[in-house]
Amino acid sequence: MPVLPGAEPFRHEGGEVGVLLCHGFTGSPQSLRPWAGHLAERGLTVSLPLLPGHGTRWEDMQLTGWQDWYAEVDRELRVLSRQCSQVFVFGLSMGGALALRLAAKHGDAISGIAVVNPANKVHGLSAYTLPVTRHLVRTTKGVRNDIAKAGAEEIGYDRVPLHAAHSVRNFFRTVDSELPQVTQPLLLLHSPQDHVVPAADSARILSRVSSTDVTEILLEQSYHVATLDHDAERIFDESHAFIGRLAPSVGKKGSTTGG
Template sequence: MPVLPGAEPYRHEGGEVGVLLCHGFTGSPQSMRPWAEYLAERGLTVSVPLLPGHGTRWQDMQLTTWHDWYAEVDRALRELTARCSTVFVFGLSMGGALTLRLAARHGDAVRGIVLVNPGNKVHGLAAQALPVVRHLVPTTKGISSDIAKEGMTEVGYTRVPLHAAHSLRRFFRLVDGELPQVTQPLLLLHSPQDHVVPPADSARILSRVSSTDVKEVLLEQSYHVATLDHDAERIFEESLAFVERLAPGLVGGKGSRSGG
């Protein structure tokens, strides 16, 4: 299937500091593109992979599981660590959970992590019924474009495939158990008004990770897809300051080559 316009993966060859950005469940690299380009313009090497089953049609996602999504970001991280001396991982929503697992499993290879409205649990009464319901009903209403800013839309699916949602639920449970293995410096930004992931998810993550260098930032003007919302610039600036603090002297100058 052809990739939806705007959902293409993004890569920019910059300096010795690399950043892997992980998009969310049923979303695409489009939600991360402005953030990626902001970092690329400041000389960083940037990678935004398209997760398997995403960015085309929901039927394609129905055939994938968390194993496929995680394998793709793991591959992208290994590629970056082979290219760069210092690597960070950033994630939005489910991308936050992918980020946390990469941090737990790769240890010192990940210098620091930035999470935006990270998911930790599939919520609602229907979540308990997913193991059965997914065999009876293929999809439910989509979760994309939870954005306060007028005129902004997310390139994502209008339906949530329930086989994939069931796999996501299992993945969240797995990651929750691995949170104590996360020791890296952590910047967590979340929206008090989020119609997809409640603030309780961020609170649980902060309570369970072993990181001691932790900063929490509230995104008061944004909903779930905050990277495309009113607080986007705040996210970009805070994340760059985080990278510059942890990789002093390695960030700066304009990047030379980019690719979409």
């Protein structure tokens, strides 16, 4: 199935500091493409993969689960780690959960993580019936385009396959149990007005990680897809400064070249 225009993966070969970006559930690299471009222009090596089952049609997603999505970002992390002296992992929504699991599993191989409106739980009464309803109903309404900025559009599915929703619920439970293993510096940015992921998810993550270098930033002007919203530039600037503080090699070995 062809990838939707704009939803393609992105890769930039820059300097010796690398960044892996993880997009969200039912979304695509398009939601993080401006962030990836910002980092690439500043000379970083950037990888923004397309998760399996995403960026085409929802029927394709129905055939995948969290193990497939995690395997993709895990593979990309290993590629970056072989070519870069330091690697950071960033994520939006479920991509934030993917970033946190990578941090829990890979330890010192990751120098820091930055997450935007990270998801920790599937909320609502319907979440508890997913094990049964996924066999009776194929899809539910999608969650894309929670953006305050007029004219901004997110490429994503307008339907959510319930098999995939059940899988992501199990994934969040797995990640939650692993949060104490996260020790890396953490930058967490979240929107008080988020109609997809409540603030309770960020609070839960902050309360369970073992990181001692933690920065929390509120994105007052944005909704869930803050990387395409009014606070996007702030996210880009804060995350680049986060890297600069932790990676002294930024700016070396060609990492000042744009892309």
